[in-house]
Amino acid sequence: NAGVTQTPKFQVLKTGQSMTLQCAQDMNHEYMSWYRQDPGMGLRLIHYSVGAGITDQGEVPNGYNVSRSTTEDFPLRLLSAAPSQTSVYFCASSYSKNEQFFGPGTRLTVL
Amino acid sequence: QQQVKQSPQSLIVQKGGISIINCAYENTAFDYFPWYQQFPGKGPALLIAIRPDVSEKKEGRFTISFNKSAKQFSLHIMDSQPGDSATYFCAAWRKGSQGNLIFGKGTKLSVKP
Numbered sequence: 001n002a003g004v005t006q007t008p009k010f011q012v013l014k015t016g017q018s019m020t021l022q023c024a025q026d027m028n029h030e031y032m033s034w035y036r037q038d039p040g041m042g043l044r045l046i047h048y049s050v051g052a053g054i055t056d057q058g059e060v061p062n063g064y065n066v067s068r069s070t071t072e073d074f075p076l077r078l079l080s081a082a083p084s085q086t087s088v089y090f091c092a093s094s095y096s097k098n099e100q101f102f103g104p105g106t107r108l109t110v111l
Numbered sequence: 112q113q114q115v116k117q118s119p120q121s122l123i124v125q126k127g128g129i130s131i132i133n134c135a136y137e138n139t140a141f142d143y144f145p146w147y148q149q150f151p152g153k154g155p156a157l158l159i160a161i162r163p164d165v166s167e168k169k170e171g172r173f174t175i176s177f178n179k180s181a182k183q184f185s186l187h188i189m190d191s192q193p194g195d196s197a198t199y200f201c202a203a204w205r206k207g208s209q210g211n212l213i214f215g216k217g218t219k220l221s222v223k224p
Contacts, residue, residue, distance in 0.1 A: 004154075040120070041216060042117075042200060042214040042215055045211065045212065058211065090155070092154075100157065102154030104153065104154055105154055
């Protein structure tokens with residue numbers, strides 16, 4: 001199993017550009033989440049999904065969109081990138097509350 | 112508002128010593144409390160977790176103590192080793208929600224040889 005994979009690993013955007021961060025898992029987990037990690041702020045939940053076709057907002061959803069058309073994939077879209085979205089983004093998946101598996105992260109810089 | 116408060120922000124411990132990291136939560140809407148360990152450049156990984164009906168859980172050198180009435184829980188690392196140097200996050204799952212995990216801000220632990 002590859003676990004949770006994220007692409008790209010690094011990305012530089014200009015303000016106003018849009019992009020999609022990809023996340024995939026091969027563990028058949030129903031639950032998937034996106035977090036951003038900023039220095040001194042811990043991990044903050046952006047959006048999450050409890051199954052294909054079902055998504056909900058977390059703590060910091062503004063400026064981000066998600067969709068879940070399959071169990072395996074949970075892409076995160078930045079509609080119009082802003083410097084405040086410079087961060088490390090982690091995708092995670094879980095079968096239950098016992099363990100959430102995290103991907104390796106995408107380091108995003110918005111100029 | 113911050114619903115899970117973690118302290119200290121950073122911690123330096125000598126090899127063989129005990130590392131203690133504390134967390135407090137602000138309401139009773141949580142039903143599972145994991146701790147995650149993160150090494151630089153990596154994603155967090157589950158270390159140990161506890162349910163609120165249990166006061167203590169031990170796995171090897173790692174112990175969680177849970178005080179439900181005080182809404183506090185802590186991680187103790189016994190016989191701390193340089194390989195334990197990492198950032199540790201406490202977290203709390205919202206009741207009835209499989210996707211909603213709230214994290215503390217993290218503690219950077221350095222274990223000196």
